[in-house]
Amino acid sequence: MSPAPMSRLSSPAFAAGLALLVFIGALLGFGAALDGFSHAQHPVALLGARGVPHWWAFDALGFVLPGLLAWWAMVSAGRARERAGGAFGIVARIGWTLCTLSTLAFALQGLLPVDATRGLGYGLGRLHVAAWTVWWIAFVAGATCLVAGAGTHAGLRRTRIATALAAIVIVAFALLFAVPGANALGQRLAYVAWFAWMLGMARGSLR
Numbered sequence: 001m002s003p004a005p006m007s008r009l010s011s012p013a014f015a016a017g018l019a020l021l022v023f024i025g026a027l028l029g030f031g032a033a034l035d036g037f038s039h040a041q042h043p044v045a046l047l048g049a050r051g052v053p054h055w056w057a058f059d060a061l062g063f064v065l066p067g068l069l070a071w072w073a074m075v076s077a078g079r080a081r082e083r084a085g086g087a088f089g090i091v092a093r094i095g096w097t098l099c100t101l102s103t104l105a106f107a108l109q110g111l112l113p114v115d116a117t118r119g120l121g122y123g124l125g126r127l128h129v130a131a132w133t134v135w136w137i138a139f140v141a142g143a144t145c146l147v148a149g150a151g152t153h154a155g156l157r158r159t160r161i162a163t164a165l166a167a168i169v170i171v172a173f174a175l176l177f178a179v180p181g182a183n184a185l186g187q188r189l190a191y192v193a194w195f196a197w198m199l200g201m202a203r204g205s206l207r
C-alpha cells in the first residue's frame with residue numbers, strides 16, 4: 001500500500017468517520033437482532049445490558065471501539081490543528097482536553113454494563129450512568145471553553161458556531177427535551193451530533 005492511502009487511513013478524519021459508522025452500525029444491527037427492542041423507547045445501554053443476547057459484543061462495538069477511535073481522532077486532530085494554526089491558548093487547550101476526556105467516558109460505558117433485570121440503579125448500572133454523565137458534562141464544558149478560547153486561532157474561530165450548536169443539541173436532547181412519542185430518540189440524536197462534531201473537527205484539521 002502506498003504512503004498516501006496509509007496516511008488517509010491513519011488520519012483523524014478517517015478515525016472519526018469510522019467511529020460514527022461503527023456506532024451506528026452496532027446500534028442498528030444489534031437493535032434489529034433483539035426482539036422487541038425499540039429505538040424510540042429503549043435506551044442504548046439496554047443493548048449492552050448483562051442478560052441480553054450478545055451484550056458483550058455490543059458493549060465492545062457500540063461503546064468501547066467507537067470511543068477509542070474518537071479518542072484517537074481528537075488527539076490527532078488537536079496536534080494537527082496546532083501544527084497548522086499555532087498553539088492553543090490555555091482556555092482552548094483545557095477545552096480540547098475536556099472534549100477528549102468525553103471520548104474516554106463514552107468508551108467506559110461499555111466496560112460498565114447495566115443489569116438487564118435490575119436496571120440503571122443497581123451495581124455497575126450506577127457507574128454506567130456516572131460515565132454517561134461525565135461524557136456529556138466533559139463535552140459541554142470543553143465546547144464552552146473552545147468557543148470562549150478560540151482567540152486568534154483561525155481554525156478554532158471557524159468552528160465556534162458548530163461547536164456551540166453541538167453543545168446545545170447534546171444538552172437539549174440528552175437532558176431537557178423528549179421527542180414526543182419517542183422518549184429514547186433524544187439520546188441517539190445527542191450521540192450522533194457528538195460524533196458528527198468530532199468528524200467536522202477532524203476534517204477541519206486537515207486543511
